[in-house]
Structures are given as C-alpha cells and as structure tokens.
Amino acid sequence: MIGVEEHLSRILSTVGVLPPTRRSLDNAQGCVLAEDLRSRVSLPGFDNSAMDGYVLLASDTERATEKFPVRLPVDGDIAAGDTTRRRLRPGHAFRIMTGAPVPEGADAVVPVEQTDAGVERVTIYQGPGHGAHIRPQGEDVRQGQVVLRAGTRLGPRQLALAAAVGHGDALVVPLPRVVVVSTGDELIAPGSVPGFGEVVDSNGPMLAAAARDLGVVASRIGGVADEPETVARVLRQQLSRVDAIVTTGGVSMGAYDAVKAVLSQLGTVQFDRVAMQPGKPQGFGVLGEEEIPVFTLPGNPVSSLVSFEVFVAPALRRMAGRAPFESAPVVARVEEGFRSPAAKTQFARVVVTSHDAEPLRVRLAGGQGSHVLGSLAEAHALAVVPPDVAQVEAGDELLVLGLDGTNPGDRTHAATAGETAGRPWFGAAAVAAAGSAG
CATH class of the missing domain: 2.40.340.10 (MoeA, C-terminal, domain IV)
Known part of the structure; x- marks a missing residue:
C-alpha cells in the first residue's frame, strides 16, 4: 500500500494548468486570469458629484450659516449622463445630480439638504469646504494601472471592475470540463425504484454536484455496463469532449471490475491500494493523445466522495489555475x-x-x-x-x-505550516512534493 500523500503528489505532479483562452466577461465567471489586467481608463473618468445638490465655488459660500445664509442664482441643471461641457460663473451655481459631471471652475458641492432646494435661486445655509462631495477624476483607478493580477479568480466584483475599466473580454484559464462515468450492471437511473439486486446510481449525481461546487463544468454518464468493450467505447468517446474523466466503480479486485481491466491494458493508468479509510482502491493516469487525466474511484458512495475531496478536487483546482487547497484545515x-x-x-x-x-x-x-x-x-x-x-x-x-x-x-x-500538535497535514506534504506543475 502507498500513503495518501504519495498518491496525491503523483496526481498533482501530472496535472497542469489548462491552456489560457480569451473569453468575454459574460463567459469568464469563475475563471482565473492568465495575465495582468490594466485599466484602459481612469475611474472616475471625470470629476463628478457625490451628492444631489448644488455645484459652486466654495469661496462664494464660505460664510453661509443658518442665521446668515447665502443666496446664489442657479444657471441650470446637470443630470447624470449629461455630456455637455459647462463652465461655472463666479457667484453662480448649478443644480447637480449624483454622478453628474462637475463644470469647469467649480470646486465644491453643497448637499440639497443644506439648502432651500431652490430652482432659479438657491439659499445655502451651510457652505461646503473646497473639494467637498466631488469625486475627482482617477480617484479610484488611474489609466494604465494594473487593477487585477494574473491568478485572480473572476467573481462578480472582479468582473464589474474589468468592465468598468474598459475590458469586454480577458485572457483566462478555462473552467475544466469533467465527466463522471458510473459503471456497474446493477445501476439504475435516479427516480427509478430498484428491484432485487439493483442499486440507484447515486454516485453520479453526487460527484457531478461535487465538481460543480468547485466551480468546474460537470456532466455525467450513468449505468455503463461492466463490459470491457462498453467501458472502453464510453471512455474513448469522452476524450475529445472533456479535460478530465472521473469513473466510479469497477476498480477493486472483483472478477467483473471492467474499468480496471480496460485501463490496466493501456499502461498509462496506475492502480494502487492507498492506506486510507474509506477509499483504499484508487487509480489515476492519463488517456489519449491529449493525455486527459482519468481518476478511477471506488464504487461505495462514501469512499467515492471522500476520494473526490482528497484527490480529484485538488487536481481540478490546479487545472483551473487555482491552488490545490484554497484553505487550510x-x-x-x-x-x-x-x-x-x-x-x-x-x-x-x-x-x-x-x-x-x-x-x-x-x-x-x-x-x-x-x-x-x-x-x-x-x-x-x-x-x-x-x-x-x-x-x-x-x-x-x-x-x-x-x-x-x-x-x-x-x-x-x-493549522499553520501544514501541521498541528506535531501531526503533518497530508495536503501540505503532497503539494510540496508535487511542486508547481503547470
């Protein structure tokens, strides 16, 4: 038997990051950036108001109080989305909305709550300081600045930033496509009532769901008969469609374990007994010209899920350009x-x-x-x-x-440094042994 660390390190040493591809932002959620993303614009792109109120010269209202307010003529309205370039005359004001561009010559916004909300003339009861309630151009992001580093996983917030700084697509590591293949003559489809000797295929839905929880693209094929010809045909059909194959069942020492019988003949898949409970019978290797990783997991449902969490999930994360373990135990x-x-x-x-x-x-x-x-x-x-x-x-x-x-x-x-109370963490040891396969 071999240890958990040895089997996992062999897997992580074999799988590499998928080749980058350019994706529209709408199709890049969950993907990892393959290059730094620089801003094409400044954010904000122009000085704009942070409040609904009146834009003016701060010096014109610096002495305004409730008892001695200042009154100014209002030269018009500036709404968000207004693209007209304006210049403020000293001693005047514009009514302005949140996000609207600040006219030349203005240096402050007084919130509407500190005025009488006048339309043609406005009474101001508290003067703003210089620069008050104005968002200056480039305050958030400067043009040319790196806003997202390579290796960043794109979620809603990151996609919003990428779009805001002028990008409609990005070079990313694609989400791995994985298929789960359930083998066994006894298996019937979920939703069916099993008869004597029959078993509902629960492993297929379970493992496909576990893969989706990782953020990868998962599909499944159920009820593959325990016949070497059938198993071989199904596996061949999937090689051009997916980036990884996960099989469940057919890898123990039984006379009808067709997965092991088929893959053992290829010489590219190694079967081991791993010193773990549950999940002792394990297999891993590559298939086809593209060397598609194949993980053969036991048929017992608990063994199958534990094997997925311990061996398959770290490999799929690495293929997606992520750390094999994204959080410590x-x-x-x-x-x-x-x-x-x-x-x-x-x-x-x-x-x-x-x-x-x-x-x-x-x-x-x-x-x-x-x-x-x-x-x-x-x-x-x-x-x-x-x-x-x-x-x-x-x-x-x-x-x-x-x-x-x-x-x-x-x-x-x-846990720190992969250990606690003197006990090593298998994941830290396996990752260290595998290095950074790419």
Missing part, C-alpha cells in the same frame, strides 16, 4: 473517542459544533461504513486521523476539512 477537539484503523489515514465524517470562544468540537456523524449515505448527508466535515493513531480519545485535536467547499466552522483555528 482547521483544528477541532474531539467530543467522544473512537477507534481508527491501524496504519491508515482515516477520514471520519463528523458534525462540527462551535460555542462562543471555545475551540471547534467534532463528533462522529453516525455510522462510518463506506456504504452509509445517511451519516454522510449529515456530516459537515472530514476529520483526518493520522495513520499512527489507532485510538482517538475525547479531547484530542484533529485536523478537519470542510465538505462541499465550506469552512468547517465560524470560529476556526487554522
């Missing part, structure tokens, strides 16, 4: 002790609780069998028990990884 204290298999890394499904300033606490989420979906649905996170620990005691501290891309708790004590 957190430290949590065990509420009730439990046994762990000797010489294996256990990924225990746990419920996480938090009380005020106390550390996070975890307890097992029901049965820990690799087929038990009920407790998997209730779990918040995976508690990582190192292979040298056979008995976890109440009060022990473990590293905890959130499920579904979530943080295990609000009050978290993040």
Whole structure:
C-alpha cells in the first residue's frame, strides 16, 4: 500500500494548468486570469458629484450659516449622463445630480439638504469646504494601472471592475470540463425504484454536484455496463469532449471490475491500494493523445466522495489555475473517542459544533461504513486521523476539512505550516512534493 500523500503528489505532479483562452466577461465567471489586467481608463473618468445638490465655488459660500445664509442664482441643471461641457460663473451655481459631471471652475458641492432646494435661486445655509462631495477624476483607478493580477479568480466584483475599466473580454484559464462515468450492471437511473439486486446510481449525481461546487463544468454518464468493450467505447468517446474523466466503480479486485481491466491494458493508468479509510482502491493516469487525466474511484458512495475531496478536487483546482487547497484545515477537539484503523489515514465524517470562544468540537456523524449515505448527508466535515493513531480519545485535536467547499466552522483555528500538535497535514506534504506543475 502507498500513503495518501504519495498518491496525491503523483496526481498533482501530472496535472497542469489548462491552456489560457480569451473569453468575454459574460463567459469568464469563475475563471482565473492568465495575465495582468490594466485599466484602459481612469475611474472616475471625470470629476463628478457625490451628492444631489448644488455645484459652486466654495469661496462664494464660505460664510453661509443658518442665521446668515447665502443666496446664489442657479444657471441650470446637470443630470447624470449629461455630456455637455459647462463652465461655472463666479457667484453662480448649478443644480447637480449624483454622478453628474462637475463644470469647469467649480470646486465644491453643497448637499440639497443644506439648502432651500431652490430652482432659479438657491439659499445655502451651510457652505461646503473646497473639494467637498466631488469625486475627482482617477480617484479610484488611474489609466494604465494594473487593477487585477494574473491568478485572480473572476467573481462578480472582479468582473464589474474589468468592465468598468474598459475590458469586454480577458485572457483566462478555462473552467475544466469533467465527466463522471458510473459503471456497474446493477445501476439504475435516479427516480427509478430498484428491484432485487439493483442499486440507484447515486454516485453520479453526487460527484457531478461535487465538481460543480468547485466551480468546474460537470456532466455525467450513468449505468455503463461492466463490459470491457462498453467501458472502453464510453471512455474513448469522452476524450475529445472533456479535460478530465472521473469513473466510479469497477476498480477493486472483483472478477467483473471492467474499468480496471480496460485501463490496466493501456499502461498509462496506475492502480494502487492507498492506506486510507474509506477509499483504499484508487487509480489515476492519463488517456489519449491529449493525455486527459482519468481518476478511477471506488464504487461505495462514501469512499467515492471522500476520494473526490482528497484527490480529484485538488487536481481540478490546479487545472483551473487555482491552488490545490484554497484553505487550510482547521483544528477541532474531539467530543467522544473512537477507534481508527491501524496504519491508515482515516477520514471520519463528523458534525462540527462551535460555542462562543471555545475551540471547534467534532463528533462522529453516525455510522462510518463506506456504504452509509445517511451519516454522510449529515456530516459537515472530514476529520483526518493520522495513520499512527489507532485510538482517538475525547479531547484530542484533529485536523478537519470542510465538505462541499465550506469552512468547517465560524470560529476556526487554522493549522499553520501544514501541521498541528506535531501531526503533518497530508495536503501540505503532497503539494510540496508535487511542486508547481503547470
């Protein structure tokens, strides 16, 4: 058997960042920038008003008070979107709206609340200071300034900035396209009532959803028969359509494990027994001229999801130009002790609780069998028990990884330098061993 770190580091050493492509901003959400993005304009592009009010010379109203107000003639209105260039005459004012351009010669805006809201003449009860309520050109962003660095993931806020500074597209790492292939003669489609010996394909929807939670493009093919010819045909068909293939089932030691039988003949996929529970049977390699990564996961649902979180998710993030692990595990204290298999890394499904300033606490989420979906649905996170620990005691501290891309708790004590309490974190070791595959 090999360790979790060894299998993961081999995966991360093999997969690289997908080739960059230019995408419109409407199609770039979730993608990572492949180059620095510079502003083509200044923001704001012109001096504009931050308030609804009156734009004027501050010196004309510097002595205005409630008792001794200043009255000025109003030369007209300036609305947001008005492109007319105007010049302010000393001793006069314009009524101005938020976002509207400031006329030449003006240096302050008095809010409408500090006036009588006059239309032809305005009475001002409190004079503004020089520059008051004016947003100067370039205050936010200067033309030519780098506004988003390569490696930035584009979400709503970043896309807004890119659009505002003059870009309609960007060079990005595309979102990986992954297909989940469920194999097994016993599988029937979700929504069907299984008969004797039949099993609903829950792994396919689960793994496709897990991939989408990562922000990648996922599809699935269910109910592929345990026949080498059928499995080979399905895999060949997908090679030109996707960037990664995930199979579930057919990788153990059984006589009908067609995935293993087909891929073993190619010599590019390696099958291992990984010292972990659940999820011991694992396979990984590349297929076709494009060397498409293929991950073969066990068929038991818990084993399948844990394997995805531990091995597939970090690889898909790397392919997308992101860090394999985007957040460190957190430290949590065990509420009730439990046994762990000797010489294996256990990924225990746990419920996480938090009380005020106390550390996070975890307890097992029901049965820990690799087929038990009920407790998997209730779990918040995976508690990582190192292979040298056979008995976890109440009060022990473990590293905890959130499920579904979530943080295990609000009050978290993040592990530092990949370790806590002298226990290494498998992810830190694997990433260090793999280096920065690109």
